[in-house]
Amino acid sequence: MQREEKQQEAILQAILNRVNDLKTAIQALITKLETEYETINWPTFLDNYAILSGHLTGLSKILQAEIAPQLRSLVVLPLQLGCKRDEQLAQMTEGRVPACTHDLVPDLLRTKPEPQAEQRLQQFNHKASTLNYDTAQKQVAQFTKVVSHVWEIISKERENWEGESMRASGIQPTHNMADTHALVTAVGTGKGLRLGMPAIVPGVGGPGMGPRVPTPQMGPSSQTMPKAPSTIKTNIKAANQIHPYQR
Amino acid sequence: MSAANAAPITATDSLTQALKANIIPNQEYLLQGSVLDSAVEVLLHRLRGLCDNVDAGPETFDDQEVCFSLRDPNQQAAPLMLRVRKALDARDMPFQLRYIGQPDLGDKNRPTVVRSSLDIACSGMLIEFLNELGCRIEFEYSVKGYMFRKGRMKITVAKVFKISQSAMPPEPISQSYLVELSVLAPTGQDAIAEDMRAFADQLRPLVQLDKIDYKRLGHMPS
Numbered sequence: 001m002q003r004e005e006k007q008q009e010a011i012l013q014a015i016l017n018r019v020n021d022l023k024t025a026i027q028a029l030i031t032k033l034e035t036e037y038e039t040i041n042w043p044t045f046l047d048n049y050a051i052l053s054g055h056l057t058g059l060s061k062i063l064q065a066e067i068a069p070q071l072r073s074l075v076v077l078p079l080q081l082g083c084k085r086d087e088q089l090a091q092m093t094e095g096r097v098p099a100c101t102h103d104l105v106p107d108l109l110r111t112k113p114e115p116q117a118e119q120r121l122q123q124f125n126h127k128a129s130t131l132n133y134d135t136a137q138k139q140v141a142q143f144t145k146v147v148s149h150v151w152e153i154i155s156k157e158r159e160n161w162e163g164e165s166m167r168a169s170g171i172q173p174t175h176n177m178a179d180t181h182a183l184v185t186a187v188g189t190g191k192g193l194r195l196g197m198p199a200i201v202p203g204v205g206g207p208g209m210g211p212r213v214p215t216p217q218m219g220p221s222s223q224t225m226p227k228a229p230s231t232i233k234t235n236i237k238a239a240n241q242i243h244p245y246q247r
Numbered sequence: 248m249s250a251a252n253a254a255p256i257t258a259t260d261s262l263t264q265a266l267k268a269n270i271i272p273n274q275e276y277l278l279q280g281s282v283l284d285s286a287v288e289v290l291l292h293r294l295r296g297l298c299d300n301v302d303a304g305p306e307t308f309d310d311q312e313v314c315f316s317l318r319d320p321n322q323q324a325a326p327l328m329l330r331v332r333k334a335l336d337a338r339d340m341p342f343q344l345r346y347i348g349q350p351d352l353g354d355k356n357r358p359t360v361v362r363s364s365l366d367i368a369c370s371g372m373l374i375e376f377l378n379e380l381g382c383r384i385e386f387e388y389s390v391k392g393y394m395f396r397k398g399r400m401k402i403t404v405a406k407v408f409k410i411s412q413s414a415m416p417p418e419p420i421s422q423s424y425l426v427e428l429s430v431l432a433p434t435g436q437d438a439i440a441e442d443m444r445a446f447a448d449q450l451r452p453l454v455q456l457d458k459i460d461y462k463r464l465g466h467m468p469s
Contacts, residue, residue: 174286174453179423181459183407184279186420188461190314190386193409193420 008070015062022055078105272431275347275364276440278447278456281423287404290426290453291393294402297449298395305393308403309336311410312390313374315382329382331373335389341368352458357437358444360458364431389417392424400443403427426454 029048032040063071081100090098097104112118163173185191265271282290295301311333316326332343348363392405404424408417428447430439447456 173283174289175280175282175455176423177455179283179421180279180281180425180455180457182421183281183423183425184459185461186388186407187390187425190388193386193388 004070011062011071015059018055018059018062022052022059025051025055076109078109081105269433269435272433273363273365274432274434274436275362276359276430276432276443277350277362277458278359278428278443279459280426280447280450280454280456281421282404282426282454283423286453287424290404290424290450293450293453294393294395294404297446298397298402300394300396305395307336307392308334308394308405309391310334310389311387313387314385315377316385317380317382328385329377331369331377342371342373343367344369344373350460350462352460357458358440360460361440366431388420390425397446398442399430399432399439400446401427401429403429426450426456428456 025048029052032045032048078100081102083099083101085098086100089100097108113121182192186193291305295305300306313331315329315331317329318326328347330345330347332345334340344367346363346365350360350362352360387410389408389410390405391408392403395402395404404426406424407420409420411417428443430443432439450456
């Protein structure tokens with residue numbers, strides 16, 4: 001029993017530490033916002049949110065961990081509510097909660113979402129479950145389209161902007177998208193390379209390759225076609241005949 | 248001969264076994280980009296600083312590639328494309344026959360294009376053989392440039408030329424060098440793609456190496 005209590009205390013302490021960390025982080029954020037709002041570097045300020053979310057994740061990890069069920073089985077039972085100022089309580093909460101009053105307790109000891117929020121959630125769930133599959137798919141597709149369109153606009157603007165800022169700072173662009181596409185398509189599909197293909201002049205392609213390309217045989221593909229399968233067939237037959245002798 | 252009788256392991260058997268063990272590097276991870284002629288020296292300089300094989304200056308290559316297609320007699324399926332490559336600067340090297348599959352770009356979380364790729368060294372009879380098989384030449388080009396290595400990664404910076412009809416000097420496709428970063432690996436080694444992305448980031452903003460779908464570009468009116 002004693003061991004359990006000790007364990008519980010340790011967990012509570014850990015949670016308390018995490019909450020305090022979170023609190024200091026929020027405090028720092030607010031102070032910064034209030035005192036340095038004129039000189040603040042906004043990207044660094046946004047990093048503060050990352051710190052906050054880090055603390056929150058840490059906290060929820062402790063609560064989710066295997067040790068937490070012990071806490072879940074404990075009950076907080078409010079015995080008495082009153083409007084009188086409770087010095088001890090005020091001190092514990094750093095002056096934020098001076099008394100255990102009727103309008104504070106429902107919020108502080110809440111374990112479920114607010115009725116209003118719960119109702120809305122139910123409404124949404126209901127709406128989602130009654131939605132037709134096709135309609136949902138259509139809506140998703142539409143949404144994706146809109147998002148990708150917006151993304152396109154933004155990235156285009158960004159490209160322009162980056163290009164401009166590069167020009168402004170005097171750096172010459174070192175690559176060209178159109179050239180990249182031309183090169184990749186040329187190598188991949190032969191775009192721009194096909195002109196005058198049939199005529200391969202021996203010697204230009206190099207003695208290793210050029211003369212071996214039998215230009216006259218190229219001709220229209222229909223002539224070459226029927227010949228091909230027959231060649232393959234004979235080859236296979238020949239191979240089959242050879243095998244039995246080998247083994 | 249007697250050894251072959253005792254253990255009749257054919258080439259097919261060992262190939263199947265290798266396929267099963269997944270040790271054949273048949274996937275190519277690829278990023279592509281380009282650099283303007285004016286900036287290529289800067290890029291080469293940076294690559295010399297980053298790559299492994301630079302003790303004796305950058306390695307050069309000068310290849311000619313011919314792309315063949317083998318059409319289905321019924322004209323149903325898309326033609327099979329085969330590429331033959333020959334080094335023009337090292338004539339004793341074998342021809343390279345290469346099959347490249349459809350590029351798979353995946354979603355935006357995938358760092359590189361992945362396509363299946365099979366390479367094999369062949370003798371000079373290859374072109375004759377392909378012609379006999381019914382393959383026809385689709386297009387050809389020559390590519391001349393530099394090759395770098397960084398671990399398993401291969402980086403090529405090369406100029407692509409049209410093969411000219413007459414004695415005129417070959418005509419470049421554009422005023423840029425094609426830059427390719429690729430790795431050949433067995434199926435499922437996706438970790439290398441992350442390394443490639445990291446390496447590509449080191450070449451920015453000089454070159455922007457990206458996943459490029461030439462199939463989609465081909466239909467664009469550019």
